[in-house]
Amino acid sequence: MLNIVLFGPPGAGKGTQSQKLIARYNLVHLSTGDLLRSQIAQGTELGLRAKQLMDEGLLVPDEVVIGMIESQLANNTTAAGFIFDGFPRTVPQAQSLDELTRRYDTGVSCMIALEVAEEELVKRLLERGKTSGRPDDQDETKIRKRVTVYNNETAQVASYYAQQNKFHGLNGIGAIDNIFGQICEIVDQHLPATPVADSQAAADEVKA
Template identity: 85%
Template sequence: MLNIVLFGPPGAGKGTQSQKLIARYNLVHLSTGDLLRSQIAQGTELGLRAKKLMDEGLLVPDEVVIGMIESQLANNTSAAGFIFDGFPRTVPQAESLDALTQRYNTGVTCMVALEVNEEELVTRLLERGKTSGRPDDQDETKIRKRVTVYNTETAQVAGYYATQGKFHALNGIGAIEDIFGQICAIIDRHQGAATSVTDSQEATDEVKA
């Protein structure tokens, strides 16, 4: 199973690249924000718990988010893989995701982070704000704060996946197709490595048999 963690600050182009990756590799898109909104709209137990916390101004705890992700894994056992958008954001979340995927005999294939300098991000988001209708895309102070929060969070998670040989950073400035090609090259290398390990293990098992 192919499981990609796609990271990047607001305005880096994650949405565009996610859709292209989903189409190419037949992945299921898992956005924690979308999951929260969906669970709340459906009135599920997890959704009601999340809504209660959010109404009180509290953060939704990791176990609730992980529970939502697990329900998606359980409901899509025949999927070719998943693309995790905006999750995990902390090392404990990354550890929880590893433990969860292992229960489904899979794991995170790689993490790809799109890197874009702050001034370019501000320019992109202010431009996007003209049509997105999102107030946080129209306020430069809020944009810079979002970028700072992202940089603080992703540094820790990047280190976690780097120790596993799974972290890759790419320049997020350039032609969309060029960036997409670079992401695919990274994914294909990891897929090839996984296939080689599987073939080697199967050959070893055959010899033992």
């Protein structure tokens, strides 16, 4: 199973690259942002609490996010793999993800981080805010707060995966297709091995 953690600060381009990766590798997209916004749209208790935190540029508690991810894993046991977009965002979440995936006899294949300077992020998010309707995309103070939260807490996850030799950093500024090509070069190195040896052995046995 191919499991990719796509990483980067708000506005780095994770959503765009996620869709291209899903189409190429037939992955299930797990975006904590989308899951939370779905709860908000439904007006659930979780959604109301999440909206308050997201509007303030703060992270949703680990236990809430982890519970949603576990539910998605349980509902997609036959998937070719997953792309985790916006998760894990803390080291405890990364540790929990390792525990969760082990229960399903799999694990994180690689972690790819899109690296973009803060001023570019602010510019991108303010532009996105003109059409997204999201309050946290329309206020520069909130945007910078989100980036600070990322730098102070989320970026530590990179070190966690680096210790497992799974971290890959990429420049997130440039043509979308060029960045995607670089991502695919990394992903292809982590594709599950095909049982070539077993297939050949079976073929030899038939011939015999």
